[in-house]
Amino acid sequence: MLLKSTLKLLNNPVNRLLINRINSFNYGTVTSSINLDFLKRDKTSKAMKAYLERAQQHDEFMKTQNEEFKIGKRHLANMMGEDPVIYEDQEKIDEAISYLMPSALYDKRARPMMKPPEKIFPERKAAEFDETGRAHHFLFYTSKPNFFQLLYDAVEHLNGLNKFEDNMTRQQKSVDPALRLELSGSEWINQDQLELKLVENIQPVEYRYFVNVMNRLIEHPYSFRVKDFIDIYRRPLMNQTIILDIPKPHIDKDGKSFITVYECLRKKARGDVTVRFPGSGKILINGQDVTYFEYDQSREQILFPLIFTEMLDKVDIEANVEGGGPSGQAGAIRWGIAMGLRSFVDADVVEKMRYAGLLQRDYRRRERKKPGQEGARRKFTWKKR
Template sequence: MALALRFGINQLKSHRNSVQNVCRISGSYVEQMQERRCYGTEVTVQAAPLAVKKTKVSKAMKAYLERAREHDEFMKTQKFEYQVGKRHLANMMGEDPETFTQEDVDDIVEEMNKLYDLEERMLRRGIHADPNQKVDLTGFQWLPKDQLEKQLVEFLNDLEYTNFTNAMDRLISLPFSYKSRDFFTKFTKPLLDQTKQLEIPKPQFDADGRQYVTIYECLRKTARGDVTIRLPGTGKITINGQDITYFEELQSREQVLFPLIFAEMLGKVDVEANIAGGGPSGQAGAIRWGIAMGLRSFVDQEMIESMRLAGLLQRDYRCRERKKFGQEGARRKYTWKKR
């Protein structure tokens, strides 16, 4: 009896445990289902606004918007360039760029128009520009970019500096530009005057009271000599005791006469040259250099600078290149033969 009662109690306990486990499992399942239902509801609520249909933009509208954007960028660039140009104009006219207004710009444009009208009236009346007073910038150059920036108190890029020099060249080419010569000289500077570094010999006087200058070490290739120039003279040229017919070739004669013609001293001075070594070309080149160096004592500084720019004062050190070993000449190679 006691054994049967104990067996029944054990069966009840086991059934109770099974029921509790089933309840626990079912409870967790119910909670999971509720959570899933809540999550599904939130997704539905949040996804509802995304269901709105998007409107399409036509090609015509896209093209219009693109043109509008390009127009805005173009106007922005033009306004910036206008402000920069206005500041440059104010600096050139000596005004304050900060207080320079559109009215000032209009006044300057009106003055420029008056100048053009004045030029037209002068031409109608037969008043022409004087060609002898033309602005000549020989021996001068425009201010470099850095110096121009300091004078204008403005930063300039390469394109703006190029436009400035082109505009100044255009103004100088006008017929009445000589009336504004002072304006152009403000933006120019002399070229590097190398003639000051070369000592110009002072003329001496001979027994006849004429001035003369002797230039030694006249070199060209293997020719060596000296040249004496006398002022005043009759244009007589003596080379080794002979006249200019010492040179048979016409080109050599032209080389000797070129410095005299360039300096406009032909027929005003006498030239005596003693030359040795070399051929006709080398001797003519040496005499030409000696005449040009001697004429510096009888011409003004402007002519000396012109002669320097023409290359008359530059010694020519070129000479024949020697033959190389294993070659047919200075540069020429022997003909290669396979066999």
Template sequence: MTSGSRTMFALHHLATLSTFCRCFQAFDGARSLSLGIQNSSKINSVKSYLKNIEKNEMILSIEKKEYENGRKFLAQIMGYDPVHFTPEQVNEAIEYLLPSSLYTKRARPVFKEPHLVFPPQKQLQCDVNGRPLNSYFYTTHQNFHKIMNEAIYKLEEIKLHFDQSYFNRTTVKPTLKEVHYATSSDFMSKINLMKMINETISDAQYKQWLVLMKRLSEHPLSYLVEEFIQHYKAQICGPTSEIKLPEPFMDSVTNRKCVQAFGQKKNSLAEVTLYMPGTGDFTVNGARLLEIFPELGNREQIVFPLQQTNTVGKVDIIATVSGDGSSSLANALRLAIARCLASMLPIDQGKNRLLVTGLLSQDNRFAERKQPGQRKARKKPIWKAR
């Protein structure tokens, strides 16, 4: 190769190298620009989130000051000590000072703390780089799918433990508890579940969660995950010690444990004597249940406490009813049976389950009187403009 050709080759190589360097610099500049745009967008999103949090905290602080000032002023009006003015007394004062005849309680005036009125704000769900902290972030219901997966993992864990106890002969077989057939009333309602996870779910999603929790609680080894199940059980409202129940005693004639209870609905009264153990005999006023209550709905209402406590065919009942109306008689009889079962059975099987389903609640409603100028209590004559 001559000196001229070598010079031309070197110049061509330098030109190619300079072109490659310019292209690489342009690519690196575009890449750094795109990364800068992404980082700036992430920083802006974090700034926007922090700004919203500061705005929400500022609103809550202002509302708290106004609430405290209003609470102190309300205590002075009612003659209470502002320091020991409880929320229950606040509600009573509002009901006394601002009486309302509105039927819907949500439409009545209230005076509550700000954190009970304003919805809670979700925490930051991504890190500094913008990556979601929750692995279920892209499911649009991350908290719901998280508890669903936790329940599935718990179920598979106890199923594997159950299988290994039989496959491995050296392992001592676990003690199996009596299968408890759970009902939908054993677990928290859809509204309470949405409050817990701070998300809105559909009825189909709630049914899926309910079926999964029932399968988990009905497994023979469910006591291994009892803490997880109890976390989603329905909470009993109010202390259970306030409900007075009759004391069971031994019948000298039949030598069986028995208890007597009363029930009332409007002008209907029911007196029940329940014997345990029994064969399922049910007599009302000396006759069969079908003869006194021919309607299917009334019989289902009466047997409902027995179904909830799984005592159908295991007790004998002798009842006496008096009053008018078939549905009121059935309601009074159901209340008396529920009180007998709550007194006779253990707390977990009887009292707690009946409290959750509302079978131990006394219905004190009466028929409303006829209003003057109207045809009935609520029925009014047809109004015509002309």
């Protein structure tokens, strides 16, 4: 029996390899010092190793960006002549950026900004598998688990509402009309915003699937029970406020339509502008024509809204302005003309005017002098002796 058990041990390839390793050592070597690393296996998968490397690179990148952001806040405090401590608040940072670098661009993404790196750079997915490479999420192999998880949750809510409706029907109870969802002032988030929320890239056809499923959910009579889930993917309609506030023109004694824009401001200039339609292109500024302004740049500012909307020879302009210099007066009149032309052009042209920055009031002012220096930015000349 002992011979048979010995032969079985020798026939095992792992045991033979171990015996050969032991025999390769000197006889006096202690057996406990034998290196058995060849019997150990690295349980970490290649996918997990690649993820850990990418995560380490991303952490180092974000660490560098956070350090640069802190340095930028100190520089911003020095330019504003204030204590860096108060610039821990994002509102203070936005106010300083808008003061130092004003912009009349309508799209906020095109304006200068300074925000924490976490709000600028997109989020990264966390590990979705363990050290052995086994996926945690049950929809991992769909390649878009967050998107399909969203569809799954929407269907689960819909099934729950159907069950609740069946129970109410058996109890002969009807839904209260006052509890119905009112979503007239909002819309579904667009595809880009949905991708940021899910941290996944989706196709247009998949976005349509999302809209269709969510529309079915809000059409349910008891959809108010899942209002919190629906509000996550809705955004308010704020872009149409300027269009809705367009005043209707008045009629003068000659039968012409006119609109008067008051409080036309630019720097220290104050004025009002009247736009009459139809007209022949006549422009009066304090009783004079465009030669009221000596420089061509100021005249171009006056004519730009009329040329942009192709209304140069179709309306008459009457402007009264006082205070400030030629640049400020021209800017005030330009804004008044643009706001008055909204009543005589269609909505598409108004939208183009807004993108061109014609409807944005310019609030810039002369920067104040700072104590301890010669001017707003200029410093005193340093002399060693």
